[in-house]
Amino acid sequence: MTTLVSFVRGASRVLFLFALGLGVGLVQSSAAQSSPVPEEAIVEKIADGFQFTEGPIWYQGTLLFSDIPANTVYQWTPGDSSRVFLKPSGHANGLAVSPEGRLLLAQHDGQVGQLGPESMVQPLAQSYQGKRLNSPNDLTVADDGTIYFTDPPYGVEDENRELDFSGVYRLNPDGSLSLLTKEFSRPNGIVLSPDESTLYVNDTDGNVIRAYNVTENGGVANGRVFATMQGDAPGNADGMKVDARGNLYTTGPGGIWVYAPSGDRLDRIPVPKAPTNVAFGGPERKTLYITAQSSVYRIPVTVPGQE
Structure with missing residues (x-):
């Protein structure tokens, strides 16, 4: 069942309210005139009752999301309820x-997979170098089919872990795998800019x-801190996506943080749950x-998403 919750948003000050069970969210903006989120946007709960939702992706006119x-993997259709799309899913997290047009899965059971005929994951x-991946977490895909993915150890027991680092990888169209960096402690969400330069x-x-x-060869260079999110509210740097203008939407303390390509923060969308x-x-x-x-929400934006 869909639950609508409205809020009031001011240009110079913020009224932030959570209604128990409903979740009233106010979009908090530091640059309202350039925010891609409408002033009177409504945070709407569309599904509930899951264990731990992740990895949403728009797929063939429906929303797919993981329950790790x-x-x-569940499928939600507008105007309808959620149903099982894929079970078992390999404890899938991120989807792409x-x-x-094929569904790709970052599976905590230790692989990046592709959905094939008869719901079989290939x-x-x-x-990597003969050692089991930890637990692929999230992924993003370039126009040429190159897959970039993160591999923290969230889904693998210590005694089964074969790699002593958490890597960020590039899976090339020919099937070869390259390690891009292992400087991360817990690499998580990952996304390419619209022009695939970042x-x-x-x-x-x-x-x-x-x-x-x-x-040019698909590697990475000039690693740098783009932004650091601070706050005591529940939520961490987890999943992220970009819109057609290159604005970055990422989870963080208290909700969804929205950044311009320059790194300037444009908005924060409070969400009732982390x-x-x-x-x-x-x-x-x-x-x-x-x-x-345990829930899935939605909110309208003015700029179309890239993915």
Whole structure:
């Protein structure tokens, strides 16, 4: 069932209210005139009752999202309820779509996979230099089919861990796997800028967003801190997406933080529960979907999403 919750948003001051069970969210803006979130935007709960939602993606006119502990990918259709799309899912977390329209999964069970015929998941990457990947967490795809993904140890027991670092990888169209960096403690969300010149990666430890220049051969250079999110409210640097203008939407303390490509913060969208990931969807990709613990929310935006 869909629950509508309205809020009032002022240009110079913020009224922030959570209604128990409903979740009234006020968008807090530091640059309202340039924010891609409408002044009177409504945070709307569209699904509830899950264990831990993650990895939303707009796929063939519907929203897919993961429930990691339930080992399930669910499908939500506008005007309808959620249903099981894939079970077992390999404890899938992040989801993406290849240039050919195939569903890609970052699976905590230790691989990056691709959904094939009869709902069978075909492995694309399972190991690096002969050692098992930790637990692929999130992924983003370039126009040529190159997959970039993060590999923290959230989904693997210490005794089963074979890699002693948490890497960020590039999976090339020919199937070869390259390590881009292992400087992260807990690499998490990952996304390319619209022109694919910049790769953003969230590090959950410290709530830091890092940015890299993408080189001609698909590698990365000039690693730098893009932004650091601070706050005591629940939520961490987790999932992220970009819109067509290159604005970055990322989970963080208290909700969704929105940054311009320059690194200036444009907005913060409070969410009733600690958010885990985001995705753009709808006919024009002008709806931002938010997974948050046991629930899924949405809010309209004025700039279409890139993915």
